[in-house]
Amino acid sequence: MTNSSVQPDLRPLPLPPLARDPLVSILVANYNYARYLPDCLNSVLQQSYGNFEVLICDDGSTDDSLRVLAEFAASDHRIRFIAQPNGGMASALNRAYEQAKGQLIALIDADDTWHDSKLDRIVQAFQQNPAAGMVTHQLRAEDTDGRIVRRILPPRLDSGWLAPRCVNGECLRLPPCSALSVRSEVAKSIFPIPPIFRSSADRIVQERALLYSEVAAVPEVLAMYRVHGNNLTGLAGPLDSLSIQKTVAFLENVWKARAEFVCEIHGISLQPDRWRVAEGSEYQLALSLLAKDGKARPDVSLISDRKRRIAWSILTRLPDAIAIQGLRFWWRPNPVKRFTDSLSRLFS
CATH class of the missing domain: 3.90.550.10 (Spore Coat Polysaccharide Biosynthesis Protein SpsA; Chain A)
Known part of the structure; x- marks a missing residue:
């Protein structure tokens, strides 16, 4: 069994040939x-x-x-x-x-x-x-x-x-x-x-x-x-404290199901704590931002996704009122995001 602090060696399971015209x-x-x-x-x-x-x-x-x-x-x-x-x-x-x-x-x-x-x-x-x-x-x-x-x-x-x-x-x-x-x-x-x-x-x-x-x-x-x-x-992230809390509760269930499945299929034991940091940090940041309580916020460097990490690095340097508007803009569909998506496809 593998400890959660070690990167597990996962390998895909083999599949048999598929029928020519499968149902x-x-x-x-x-x-x-x-x-x-x-x-x-x-x-x-x-x-x-x-x-x-x-x-x-x-x-x-x-x-x-x-x-x-x-x-x-x-x-x-x-x-x-x-x-x-x-x-x-x-x-x-x-x-x-x-x-x-x-x-x-x-x-x-x-x-x-x-x-x-x-x-x-x-x-x-x-x-x-x-x-x-x-x-x-x-x-x-x-x-x-x-x-x-x-x-x-x-x-x-x-x-x-x-x-x-x-x-x-x-x-x-x-x-x-x-x-x-x-x-x-x-x-x-x-x-x-x-x-x-x-x-x-x-x-x-x-x-x-x-x-x-x-x-x-x-x-x-x-x-x-x-x-x-x-x-x-x-198509959008949660935009108020209650929605964020519901999203985090959903993710807790996802992480639990993920750990159970990895153990069942690959025989490797993982703890959900590793994902609370990598995937949950941005939601904790959003909660602290919306609370406007001035308390220390979670470490932005813990966010695993590079694009999200950069976005949060910018947001956490802005005044709260502006940062909240920036968060809503980022997590909602809008014409600017659609335009940048189109540009990224052209040059990818």
Whole structure:
């Protein structure tokens, strides 16, 4: 067993050859997204790659979701749905996964849509990268009126064997739920996702997949990510003390699940303390900044991500009122950030 102060020697697990035309099991967790479900499911049914099944768990919706799901299931035998009392995103994905028969598992949020070639490109990527247990791609973010919030999300993607960077507390460039697909061998270790993750369960899918095997990235926009009040934090940091405290509580659960998974899969014992420093310091800085109490702030040098470390070095040198405005500007989507993202893609 390895002590948490030592950098562990993690190695990807081998994967067997993938079938030529693998069945893709598409998992959908739905809660009160009746108005978005038709666009979501139609985008799946219009895929140019046709060997798939759609497994939907309705998580106690109180809107018209069950009627919409029943109509779609009656119109296409590849769609099956389950209804359960509200238990959260992880619980719903777990129930959907129980029905999965595919060699590949793909996730899509009930309010998102896929481009027609999405599954074709994903299957191709798995075939071309036999060591990859997860394939990711980029998305376009739109609001509920179809206005573009961000043309490419994230601007760049990380790939390869990312486990050492993850356990080092680095901030990895990975997309949200609707851009994640994994091999069934990896999915067996991912599921069941701890039900404590009532939201953002895709974070656990990301982490467990990259801690198991290599990641392949398709640098193309293959889906639309819908931005609205319920998921705005997917594009912005927490902007008040209560939200930051909730984010830190969520991260504590992520770190605990990460340590348990590394121990289970690799037989290496790690303590969450190593991530509280590397990944949690900026949130402690934000809390101290918003408190305006003049107390000493956490050491900026402890932040693992270079870009964040530079930003915080600047913020901590500014008067509190200006620094808070700077924090809100940094953690919110805005035209300047979109412009700089575009420039970075041009010169990368």
